[in-house]
Amino acid sequence: MVTLVGGIVFLVLGYFTYGKYIEKNFLIDPDRATPAEVLKDGYDFVPMSKSKNAIIELLNIAGTGPIFGPIMGALYGPVAYIWIIVGCIFGGAVHDYMIGMISLRNNGAQLPELASKYLGKPVKHVVNIFSILLLMLVGTVFVTSPASLIESITPSWLTTGTIVVLIFVYYIISTILPIDKAMGKVYPWFGGILIISTIAIGVSLLFGGHTIPNLTLGNMQNFNPGGTPIFPALFFTISCGAISGFHATQAPMVARTSTNECEGRFTFYGMMIAEGVIAMIWAAASMSLFDGQTLSQMISAGTPSAVVNQVSILLLGNVLGTIAILGVIVLPISSGLSAFRSLRIILSDYLHIKQDTIKKILMVTLPLFAISFVLTNMDFTILWRYFTWANQVTAVIALFISTRYLFLKDKNFLVTLIPGVFMLYACVVYIISEPIGLRMGLTGLTYILAFLVSLAILGLFWKTGQTQKAGLDPNGEILNDQLPIGTFANGN
Template identity: 25%
Template sequence: MSLFLVLIAIVIFLIAYVTYGAWLSKKWGVDLSKTTPAHELADGVDYVPAKAPVLLGHHFASIAGAGPIVGPIAAAMFGWLPVFLWIIVGSIFFGGVHDYGSLFASVRHEGKSVGHIIEKNVGESGKKLFSIFAWLTLLLVIAAFANVIVKTFVAVPAVATTSLLFIILAIAFGFSVNRMNVPLGMATVVGVVLLIGCIWFGLNNPIVLSFNAWYVITLVYIFIASVAPVWILLQPRDYLNSYLLYAMIGGAVLGLIVYRPGLELPAVTGFNVNGSLMFPILFVTVACGAISGFHSLVSSGTTSKQVDREGDTKLIGYGSMLIEGVLAVIALITAGYIGADKLAELASAGGATNVFADGVGQFMTGFGLAKDVGKSFVALAISAFALTSLDTGTRIGRFIFQEFFDNSDSATGKESNALLTNKFFATLVTVALGGLLGVAGYTKVWPIFGSANQLLAAIALMTVATWLKNQGKDYKMFSIPMVFMFVVTFFALILLVKSNIASGNYILVVIGAILFVLAIVLAKQSWSVLTSKSPVDRTGSKAN
């Protein structure tokens, strides 16, 4: 059954990419001849053209993070069948449309954020509200993913050593390709060989530190990584990361073919599991495995500034989401194979990533790889792209913080506050607050992150729909996803605010309440645009 699930997912996703993906491109008017912002606004720091394979690696590693692993494993409490069905339907018709649409819309808006798109198509107040909403969500991303990474470092110390060496390798790769003009193919071969060497060295020289020590080191790292030029670390590390990721997925699929694990979890356990209702909690918990608002921030925050050709947006936006769907199915299978009792034991030892690494490591024994080696390799891959999501999220948080306080006007000579728009100050505030929030632990942060994340997705869907509407283009592919996600996340936030009040987590209560109010106001403003009979300009008034 497990092998059948992953194979049917791959086949369905391939068909969707060729058919539905092409239909979306046609409806939106993707133009291969248009010059992208990466070329028009090239600055060598954020706007840097990247070849499609390189940018695919960055984008996939950034959006994947720990989400498609943690989410499906946590949602498996409802049984494997509802989770599997939501991953398939969500990835194709919800997440894929959301990611592709956000990326394409941002490319058409000078590579700027979803907030900027709201400003242009809804109004200035909408942009401000969205910026607050998105920035608060990114604080939750930092809090949740930093915890996941550090737990992995503590549970599998070899991963920590390899991750540090991998950062050095990525910097060398970036200099070689971007400053020494070494051909990408040659650099890739050498880079992958050295990456294998890093893994070997890490396995034999594990660094053992406390949770708190690794937590501080991780926060310092993401500060540095999020202000450095993208060509020196972000692009090369994420590109090399993609090979780790592809190897992990390939190894997992091969292991499933040979090992043929069964599923110990039942297909459906019930609608109400220990007080958690399948609706809406399932659709919030799976998160990145089906649809994720964080993806819209990555698409419009870093990826859109690096798109070489507009035609690449389908592969990078829609294709990455479908690959992530495959990863989510594999994560679900590891939970289903391990069973409820051992699942709880492994989760308590190292979180959902430990569950995933243990399961896939076991599958890889089917083709002769030692379980400890396989588990360490999988844990490394998880931490590698979780780090990618973490520092990408921090960089985007910095963008949003700066953009929020940037009220300069070249026509009047007005200048913005130099401190509040300084990238180092904006990054410091984002990292510090996200890190403090993460002290609560990811198990407390993840549910509210999931709700905020999915509500962000609903807003992003509505944003792209308003833009398409103002362009006179078909936006019906957004209608059902955005309404469904608004309904799901409004219900989920209400339940989570109530549960946090009961448990005394008042900081999360305040954040949840703020997100709820902001989302209602944004939804109301965007809905007025969608239901108006004429386009709306950037001030929110009707255009002639």
């Protein structure tokens, strides 16, 4: 119990202390006009209130990630707490804030455009590929995971396939609506269900007489029955809830609806902290109610949704437990919708298809839904494996964009470089060792080779940064934080 409560306290303190420093380091301008005001189009660029922006950001970034990830991360034992707390405060929340605010300064630009500006135009194509791949996988995962949860609490005649079709119908309808109608009207209700259900799970866990594992020197061991090493697997298993590149594709969407830079710390940094709290509660619940062997068998037999079902019913009973499951269901449905919306924007920007009519919107969106529908037939564990890989590579790209931004502005860039280098090394180790990469396994040679590759990438990044800074025009567009209006297909 002490670790769970203490961890949540640390997360909240991180928002008020380190979050404040990150905001100060960025140097906000409360009087600066925002894209929502300057580029208002009634569809994607729409001024909305701070509270609506915050709940949209939370539901966009959350999905099943801060629940499914910690459930699977619980297999590594209480050490998962450390990654959630440290990763969230010093990595994920900084990552989300920086991309959200840099996008806000650049007419609501998406990640590929920001990569082009701050890392070089050739990088834009690489980032586009990763962003499109990531969002397609996210959208698909966040269709299959709620479908399996809904099936567990509905009559047997409502099959997973039928539920998947219904979710896609909802997505199509929401896609053609302006953001303030598609998300602004519905998400506050979704958010209420999420918050109430999360609090209920947490309170029941704390006061229900359950033994909650604490983080001590005696129980730092890996609970994974398969013996999977903690590094780098833990840092890919728990991504949402600690640090996630998917968030870098979502923050620009909210950057297009924010009306003041002062809202950034609450909207971007704060909602990542909230996601960390959700992750702590579900990791603690999974470790408290199941041993490693049982948890592993449940995940293998029915995906993490089986664990969600059992945790909710065991802690809250049938009625309240079902309500808690509904709280989990709204997360992936809302994040899946935002994933496809971001995917449409990124793809239309890349192909220069202006999104000013329903016909053009559907022309981009419907083929994406068709591809995703086919992917829903793949095994969940395979989808998740590729999602986590693409997700954390995207996080590295976002942190390097943020580092370059701060470097060019003569600000403290170590706040993004340090987590960026750590995740870069983890990604290279993962790619070299895993079956989706070079299949070399985790050997001493793997770690050495990963170190050398990471060092080479970092050296290239530093050299190009020095060259870019040396060639800056004091009155140039990078220092002025502005991309030319008309850069984006949606943007006028």
